[in-house]
Amino acid sequence: MRWTRRRLGITLLGVMGIAIAAVPFLTDDRYLLKVLTFVGVNAIVVAGLALLFGYAGQISLGHAAFFGLGAYMSAYLTTTHQTPWLLAVLAGTGIAAAGGLLLALPSLRLKGHYLAMATLGFNEIMSVLFVELRGITGGNNGLSGIPFPSIGSFVIDTPAGIYLLVWGVAALAFLGAANLVRTRPGRAMRALHGSELGAVASGVDTTRLKVQVFALSAALAGLAGALYAHAVGFISPTQFSLEFSILLVAMVVVGGTGSLVGPFFAAVVLTLLQYVHALIPGLGNDVASVIQDWEVDISGMVMILTVIFLPGGFAALVRRKRIGVAVDGETV
């Protein structure tokens, strides 16, 4: 019966992919497309954070900073140096990866709370730098007039085009991550999470592995940040605060550790929560404003409740049910 369930999973993923790809052909609501583009952007960050936190067990409260690094780098290069978009995005991804590497080398000797504090400190330092390095970042005013994505003379300047671009990258990020966790490096990550002693005894260079995963997930955050900058055209320091870092971690915690599908859905839901007033037309103004005011608190509460009542997140809930039904088969 294994292959039928496998086929069911692949079919569901296929249907989901088609549904996501079909959205811009079904609606031309610019706002809706923009919101769903942000969902895709956050999904890219979460793909990397799920690898780092959900699989390798290393926490980062600094991913908003890597996101910001990518966004500022790409925005700065395109606005002031007229760098081609693709090069600028690659540079944004690269600087985030380099930042991740530099932070990881000393910090990953730390564990648990100490690692959380180090990455949190990094986020705060970067937040200050985003404001103070006015020559590059535009200070509190931010950077505006960031050009649309373009390759040569081909410009992606419609909301639908940007939506498809971002979701295409998100799909590739999740595909790559899903492949990774099922092969040698991914297994080593899960091993590291399970028992560091056991991983070392299996010949895994755990320090090197942690640094690699950290840099990879920082790179994905930087890539998402760069795409975001060109999608909205305007960035400012408040978008890359610690609050956003915590929201990203909440997505992985609620979605479930050791899972990619769980964090993906959590990213969708927790991102949409911010725009609930616009997405549900019948919603009263008072309800919408309450949700908007309390959005961060709601995410926090959901995270706390998940940790208390559902350690392992929603993915663990689904997995437990599945194991109850079938004996064999892989859990992803």
Added chain:
Amino acid sequence: MRLLAVCDLSKRFGGLAAVDGVSFDVHEGTIKAVIGPNGAGKSTLFNLITGFDRPDVGSVDLLGCNIVGMNPHKVVRAGISRTFQNTQLFEELTALDNVLVGMHTQLRTGFLGGALRLPWTLTEERRARERASYLLRLVGVEQYVMTPAADIPHGMRRLLEIARALAAAPRLLLLDEPAAGLNNRETQSLARTLYRIRDEGVTIVVVEHDMGLVMEVSEEIVVLDRGRKIAEGPPLLIQKDAAVIEAYLGEEGEYV
């Protein structure tokens, strides 16, 4: 042939000499046991050989190369694998995945190859799975291939950890109390498994409290007491050794 040479190895923790000037050789293709009362320094000795701890003085040679000071993951590459007194399995991973992690040093797929599912990655992956299944059969836990380690019964977990250690294709296998918590039948089957492993060309050093097992499987025994080696030799001589009897049972006891 001399596979491992431990020479004058010492380690102090504060005022306590955990391992004190211990020397012995391990010959290829043999099973050697290290025994001694609790706190004799057996586990510390294993940690010193495998790089989990660094000795104050002394050397450990594997086929003539000094491995003291090497990081533990490099010691695995050099050819020494180990298990732990408290099993260190990856609880959420299946038995198969546990063994596949053990093959880490034998495989080459990196981040790029893994993420892109390159053709040779898939070939390597298929071969790895075949080898892992073989190792699970070798130690006798094949019925738990797809079971998460956390759900596998205690005795089988110890065998699984041995399979994981074997996955690194070691020349020397160090087992830290593999029979702890096993019943008689399981211990008997463990003995047969140890012979099978040795017949595959893997040399074994085992720390063990179960004297029945030690006397049955080992060709040579090293006895430690308070960090020092007090005797070394074949089982029959060790059983009659006055110093060993005293260490275990005090002066008037009779041993085995």
